[in-house]
Amino acid sequence: MSTPYAKLPAWADYGLIPLINLAVAFIVAGFVVLLVGENPFRAAVILVEGAFGKGTGIAFTLFYATTFIFTGLSVAVAAHCGLFNIGTEGQAYIAGLGIAIVCLSFDSVLPWWLTFPMAIVASALVGALWALIPAYLQAKRGSHIVITTIMFNFIAASIMVYLLVGPLKPAGSQAPQTRNFLAGAELPKLNWIIELFGAKIRSAPLNVTFLLALLMAFLVWLLIWRTKLGYEMRTYGHSPKAARYAGISETRIIITAMMISGALAGMMALNPVMGDQHNVAIDFVSGAGFVGIAVALMGRLHPVGIVLAAVLFGMLYQGGAELAFEMPAISRDMIVIIQGLVILFAGALEHMFRPYIQALFASFSPRSVGMEAVKGKGA
Amino acid sequence: MAQAAIELIGINKSFGAVRANRDINLEIARGTIHGIVGENGAGKSTLMSILYGFYQADSGEIRVGGKPASIKTPNDAIALGIGMVHQHFMLVDNFSVLENIILGAESDALLKSSIAKARSELDRLEREYGLEVDPDAIIEELPVGLQQRVEILKALYRGAEILILDEPTGVLTPAEADHLFRILKQLKEQGKTVVLITHKLREIMAITDNVSVMRQGTMVATRETSKTTVGELAELMVGRRVLLRVEKGEAEAGAVKLAVKNLTVKDSRGVTMVDDISFDLRAGEIVGIAGVAGNGQSELLEAISGIRHAVSGSVMLDGKPIDLTGAADPGELRDRGLAHVPEDRHHVGLVLAFEENENSILGYHDDPRYLKGPFLNVDAIMADAKDKIEKYDIRPGNPRLKTANFSGGNQQKIVLAREMEQDPGVLIVGQPTRGVDVGAIEFIHKRLIAMRDQGKAVLVVSVELDEIRSLSDRILVMFAGRIVGERGPEATEGELGLLMAGVERQEAAL
Numbered sequence: 043m044s045t046p047y048a049k050l051p052a053w054a055d056y057g058l059i060p061l062i063n064l065a066v067a068f069i070v071a072g073f074v075v076l077l078v079g080e081n082p083f084r085a086a087v088i089l090v091e092g093a094f095g096k097g098t099g100i101a102f103t104l105f106y107a108t109t110f111i112f113t114g115l116s117v118a119v120a121a122h123c124g125l126f127n128i129g130t131e132g133q134a135y136i137a138g139l140g141i142a143i144v145c146l147s148f149d150s151v152l153p154w155w156l157t158f159p160m161a162i163v164a165s166a167l168v169g170a171l172w173a174l175i176p177a178y179l180q181a182k183r184g185s186h187i188v189i190t191t192i193m194f195n196f197i198a199a200s201i202m203v204y205l206l207v208g209p210l211k212p213a214g215s216q217a218p219q220t221r222n223f224l225a226g227a228e229l230p231k232l233n234w235i236i237e238l239f240g241a242k243i244r245s246a247p248l249n250v251t252f253l254l255a256l257l258m259a260f261l262v263w264l265l266i267w268r269t270k271l272g273y274e275m276r277t278y279g280h281s282p283k284a285a286r287y288a289g290i291s292e293t294r295i296i297i298t299a300m301m302i303s304g305a306l307a308g309m310m311a312l313n314p315v316m317g318d319q320h321n322v323a324i325d326f327v328s329g330a331g332f333v334g335i336a337v338a339l340m341g342r343l344h345p346v347g348i349v350l351a352a353v354l355f356g357m358l359y360q361g362g363a364e365l366a367f368e369m370p371a372i373s374r375d376m377i378v379i380i381q382g383l384v385i386l387f388a389g390a391l392e393h394m395f396r397p398y399i400q401a402l403f404a405s406f407s408p409r410s411v412g413m414e415a416v417k418g419k420g421a
Numbered sequence: 422m423a424q425a426a427i428e429l430i431g432i433n434k435s436f437g438a439v440r441a442n443r444d445i446n447l448e449i450a451r452g453t454i455h456g457i458v459g460e461n462g463a464g465k466s467t468l469m470s471i472l473y474g475f476y477q478a479d480s481g482e483i484r485v486g487g488k489p490a491s492i493k494t495p496n497d498a499i500a501l502g503i504g505m506v507h508q509h510f511m512l513v514d515n516f517s518v519l520e521n522i523i524l525g526a527e528s529d530a531l532l533k534s535s536i537a538k539a540r541s542e543l544d545r546l547e548r549e550y551g552l553e554v555d556p557d558a559i560i561e562e563l564p565v566g567l568q569q570r571v572e573i574l575k576a577l578y579r580g581a582e583i584l585i586l587d588e589p590t591g592v593l594t595p596a597e598a599d600h601l602f603r604i605l606k607q608l609k610e611q612g613k614t615v616v617l618i619t620h621k622l623r624e625i626m627a628i629t630d631n632v633s634v635m636r637q638g639t640m641v642a643t644r645e646t647s648k649t650t651v652g653e654l655a656e657l658m659v660g661r662r663v664l665l666r667v668e669k670g671e672a673e674a675g676a677v678k679l680a681v682k683n684l685t686v687k688d689s690r691g692v693t694m695v696d697d698i699s700f701d702l703r704a705g706e707i708v709g710i711a712g713v714a715g716n717g718q719s720e721l722l723e724a725i726s727g728i729r730h731a732v733s734g735s736v737m738l739d740g741k742p743i744d745l746t747g748a749a750d751p752g753e754l755r756d757r758g759l760a761h762v763p764e765d766r767h768h769v770g771l772v773l774a775f776e777e778n779e780n781s782i783l784g785y786h787d788d789p790r791y792l793k794g795p796f797l798n799v800d801a802i803m804a805d806a807k808d809k810i811e812k813y814d815i816r817p818g819n820p821r822l823k824t825a826n827f828s829g830g831n832q833q834k835i836v837l838a839r840e841m842e843q844d845p846g847v848l849i850v851g852q853p854t855r856g857v858d859v860g861a862i863e864f865i866h867k868r869l870i871a872m873r874d875q876g877k878a879v880l881v882v883s884v885e886l887d888e889i890r891s892l893s894d895r896i897l898v899m900f901a902g903r904i905v906g907e908r909g910p911e912a913t914e915g916e917l918g919l920l921m922a923g924v925e926r927q928e929a930a931l
Contacts, residue, residue: 269795273779273786280772286728287761287769288784289752 050400056342060388062395064354067387071380078371085365085372092364093357097241099364101233101248105318107349107356108248111255112310113334114341114348115262116303121343122266123299124279129176129191130307131331132198133169137308138322139202140164141315142210142220149227157227161316162254162309169308170301172198177300181293187300195331206324219323229317249317258306259345265302275299307331336385339392351388358384425487426451426583426614427472427503432481434467441467443638445481449583449631454605454615456625456646459635460658460858465618468635469585473505474498485583504576508587510568514561518554519543522575539578546577550607566597573604583614590624594713595886595918602628620859622651623887634658659859667866670874672894675704677740678847678878679725679759684734684745686717686724694720696902697734702847707869707879709893711886713921717902718882719764722851725880726761727751728769739846755784760840762833764851764882770836771824778806778820781839809838814864830861837865847878854888866892886914886921 050059072082093103113130120127127133144161176190203218212221229249237243266272278285278295285292314326333355340354341347362377387394425448432445441464449455459465470476472483474492483490485501492498498505512521523539543556552570560568569589576584586605590598605615605628617629625632626646633643634657642657679702686695694717702708712718723729724745725736731745738757751761763769771780782791782802791802806820813834815827824832833854840848853869854862869892873879883889889896896908898920906920 264796268797268799270786270792270797271795273797276775277772277783280774281768283765283769284772284783287726287751287763288786289727289750289755291750 050396050403054399054403056344056347059392059396059399060340060342060347062399063388063392064384066395067380067384070387071383074376074379074383075372078376080369080371085369088365088368089361090357091361092368093361097233097236097239097243098246099360100236100241101243101246102360103353103356104232104252105246105248105313105356106359107352108252108255108313108317109310109330110333110337110352110355111259111349112306112313113331114337114352115258115345116306116310116331117334117338118341118343118345118348119262119266119275119306120299120303121338122272122279123275123295124282125177125180125296125299125303126188127173127191127300127303127307128188128335129173129194129331130303130310130334131327131329132191132195133172133304133307134310134331135195135202135325135327136172136198137165137169137311138315138326139205140168140308141311142322145223145227145316146210146220149224152226154226154229158229158250158312158316161227161312165308165311166305167308169311170305173300173304173307174297177297180300181296199325203324206322210322217323220321223316223320227316228320229312231317247314247318249313251313251317254309254312256349258309259349262306263345271298307334310334333381336381336388339390340385340388354384355381424451425449426485427616428482428484428487429468429472430482430484432468432471432483433479434464434471434476435479440638442471442478445635445640447633447640447643449614449616451486451614452609452612453630454609454617454628456617456619456629456632457635458619458622458625458632458654458658460620460860463635463658464638465635466587469505469587469616469618472498473503473585499579499581502580502582503585504579504581504583505585506569506572506576506587506589508589508591510572512560512568512571515559517557517559518563518571518574519556521560521571522556522578526579542578543574546574549611550577550604552577552604564597565592566594566600569593569601570604581613583616584608585616585618587618588620589617590619590621592714594922595914596922598624622654625654626651636660655859667863667870667891669870672706672873673876674706674894675876677701678704678738679880680735680737681725682735682737684721684724684736685732686720686729687732688720693732694902695724695731698899698902698904699734700897700904700907702878702880704846704878705873705876706894707873707881707892709889709896710880710882710899711889711896711917711921712882712884712899714884716899716921718884718899719851721899722761722764722849722882726759726763726849727754728763752784752787755843755845758846760843760845760848762836762840762848762850762853764855766832766836771832773823773825775824776821777810777815777824777827777835778802780824780835781806781809781820783839785839785843809835809842812842813838813868828858829856830858833857833865834861837868841868841872845877847880848872849880849882851882852885853881853883854885855883862888886917890914890917 075082075085093099113134116130117127141161141164144164145157148157148160172194176187176194179185179190180187206218210220211218229251232248232250232252233243233246266276274290274295277288278290282292285295310330315322319326337348337351337355340351358381362380365372366374366377427449429445429447432442434442445468457465467476471478472492474495474497477493483492490501492501513524519536519539522543523535540556547553552574554567554570554574560571573584589601593601608615619625629646631643632646632649632654634641634654636658682699684695684698685693688694698721710718720729724731728751736743736745738759743754767773772783785791791798803820810818810820815831815834815838824835827835850869853865857865869879869881881889881892890910893910896910896912896917897904898906898917900921900923905923908917
């Protein structure tokens, strides 16, 4: 017998509940800060000011957000098809190889606006191919995608380490990374946009990839809700049996969804590699793939939600760095704890407060929650 | 004359904004069989769940044996002598009968002494009520009818004086159901009180002393069974007059549309579910497949509609074979004019999380009418959905509403509208009215007959014998994967019941 949940108005569903979850996460994080003997209110002020207070902070926040938008979209596309892609990390990492090949080959001869499109294609292609293998194994052999994608993260890491300490490393260099790209593979910064609003920026890595990320968010929305392919993916994601009934090929839909997911993950590499570091270095993804899972969950698998969640995590990264600098008692690990709390409350426990809020709404205005048929046979 | 075993006074229960029970008053006399009927969603199960302690009433009073009772958990109910036999049995499949019966009622820390005590007690109960079951049999090896008996024994073992049975005959053959009724009568004679929840009016008429009718959360009437009629009860349930039997003319069967030959299908465990079946389906007729659930009907439907692979045999659609060995693509079959209303609309026929309009194209989403290149033609889909909503009277008439929020009957109409409006040559329907309320049943039956009269070939699989008899021009009975008999629509229920129970050799003499 299911407990019939009344429906909430959309603004409460998508606005109020995430906000409450977030607030609770920060309150609990506040206690953690208190525990190490610092003032949580001051910590909160430092965090927010560090992320949004100055132009440079904003630029850094958006730079991190760019990365998380890609990985969040990647996880969301797979999730809409009922697939849990934990391999975003590895797909992004190995995509660095595609970018390296394009950039190292053409950076001396072509301008950035020609290298960039080629690098986009290369990163998407390599990411997609890396996702193709687990997808094929899932579709044809029933190997669970969670297991295979996570294993492929390790394989990707090993391959990249081998390449970056061997074939891709310039002779004589001590650092495990490619040579630095020339101007032909350096993406223009977007800091001037923030400077338009009067803020001053010293140096920040926000670059045109941010615009690509927003474009991709729009395209993902279009794909999921406005195309036949997206319709088929969602059908399979909600009910594989219904998909079978509707004549949707399981193999084709799993492979297609995973390759799109992999391509989005791959494009993430553009941001740090071409926009910031101008080389491919070891471990340049540094966990952004896993943050993507949290971003996708928190954004309710919707591109708008993902962009907002990505900005939030960008803020935690940027503001967190400031916090660790300003308050020595709060170490880098503490920041990770705070991020973990946000993931816990906003992702894993997202339904914790829902019944109470629904009861509240129902008692104030029964109309607003709408009528829902009581489920359960003969109820 | 009889003292009340249970009195419910002014019971109210809401879930959010939905009032499942409003101001219910009910008196159940001791030593009687009391029926509670109502459509799906009328609030029957909610009311019984309150009585059994699954839910708490928002307001109102429960009296058991004349004394006010506070029932907060099922344990409170059991302590007051109330036992419940659930629609879906709550038994541990790989335990023995005895182990299941003492489960949760072990009297000692040492299982051995509990078992010894239970065995003698069980023996007494079995003799007293005619409920023979081998106490050492393993549950999963028992037929459903006997499993149900174990459920009843379980309640009696816990000292139940009042037994609540929730839709007890849904899984039984007619013969098993008759046996259950004999047991219930015996329980009544021994002074027990029985509450029977059902939507089958025939059962109410057969064994109850009193009957209460629920509609939309309210108790609309209580009648002495001997002083009411099926027609009156149906009218009370729906709130208007209902045709119980669809009127239809003679079938004019035409050319063979679907020819099934020597079809054999296995399930995922490798058990043969459909065993060498052959039959023809002609244009302009309805063929009904009767049988107790689990005798291969589902697998037969799935094989014909391309969802499940067949092991051997052939199916010809309009004289051309359907590929059964590889994955016959359901989409391709749709293009060839075979529409399928699946048995399980919740997981197969619909995506409950989708909006209504999205479900109204499921399976036909390749149709260029609904597309603009790779994009969905949202305007066309919405217009089409609105059109179907109007034609099939789907309520509420909002194509943007999530499908899960429609009632069972309206969900089924969404599926039927989608499949019928494609104007297929062959329509295959599994359980056309399962979980559908009486008003919608009438509508669905009329639509199916209209399809037949337009010269379509219709195959109906249903576990509801009444439905099969009232719809079909020919009835095939399936038992253990085989077709064990073919009868005309004039076949009696007893005759079909025997066939369904696998009594093959006996001819229609009964």
